[in-house]
Amino acid sequence: MTNEAANNRSPSRSTLSKAERSRILLAVDEAFEKQVAFLSELVRCASLRGQEAEVQEIMEAALHERGYLVDRQAIDTALIGQHPAFSPATVSYENSWNVIGTHIPVVAQGRSLILNAHVDVVPTGDPDRWQDPPFKPTRRGDWLYGRGSGDMKAGMSAAIFALDAIKAAGLELTASVQIHSVVEEEITGNGAAMALASGQTADAVLIPEPTDEKLIRANSGVIKFAVTVHGTPAHPREVSSGVSALEAAVRLIDHLRNLEARWNEEQNTRPYFNDVENPAALTIGTITGGEWIASVPSSCRFEGRIGFYPGDKPQDRMKEFEAFVATIAADDPLVQRCPEPLVQWVGVVQPGYTLAPGSEAESVLAQAYLDANASDGPSLEACVMAAYLDAALYTVHAGIPSLVYGPIAEKIHAIDERVSLSSLRRVTKTIALFAVEWCGVRRASDKNPAAVI
């Protein structure tokens, strides 16, 4: 990640008094143990792909309890299949749905906002390698451990409790605010795509992914592939008559490292990506192959992802990838003995995005960050993330400025994932102050609904 100072141009400030601002911050502090308990409840749900029902039921209840208009939104592939935000779907979404909670203001005068967070998590790896069971939220000092604690159930709790704090301070937001609790971020982005395709828009989106309290200036586009290699099976007594699909696949992966290197070299010509370590980041996530311990394997399949730069069309990168595989299939002495490997697109196919410096949304967030932390402390930093983010969909396909900013977390997608609770508290405060300044507020006790602060 590379850092830069985020835009600190002073936004037009509301006339919210210092005392009211302090009341909001205090309300975050007062409810913080409740927030950690809620976060723990979310972490306890093993919301792996296709198993998000339990956590979404908790989300639905939490939003209902707070008086939001709540919609359980099925992922309708027939609808999103027509939308450019859609990525190839390879599984049924029967047990996966979004939950959308909407605050409808008594008087709508401000700028609307979407707070988006995904509830799906990635597999844990061997649970015995964790200090504690991965779905047993465990608190140690400043850290809460558990799969999904950082990526990104903490962010979800920040969104909900930030809005709670505004209410607890006797204030009411004067613009529509939607909480998008979405599925599928870790694989296709089709949860956020569904929310977008159904017409849910706003003047800004804030996504509290774990960003170490920095703002994401740009992220990479990503394509996710599966490659199947067929060999020729054989008995050990006549190995030379066979071709190992597994060895050919490993050879192909070695060659793909050259494609990764080639795409990485482009970073010098791309804004913001100059100092990013491995922006293309070819990751081979799974490999399966072979049928029998004493046979030359007849097939092998591996899956992975590779990144590229904002502004590039994913379709062009897919063609480049397919052409590269075809060249290896023709030229490599081992791979050429197999039928041409089959490339399939099985996950996210989306471009990257850039948050253009100088937006009002960024400016308001930078000021909220200062107000929630020490106002004489360091400014909000911006950095680049070489990974897919749902923010790309809102920005690229709907032109909505997307702010990705969230807590400090470690070991996400790894073993002993954890989130810093002091960081979560600061982020919750920043989001609360951001929402107030972005959406505008009125005093809930004011009898005149038009009496906006």
Ligand SMILES: [Zn+2]
């Ligand atoms: Zn995430």
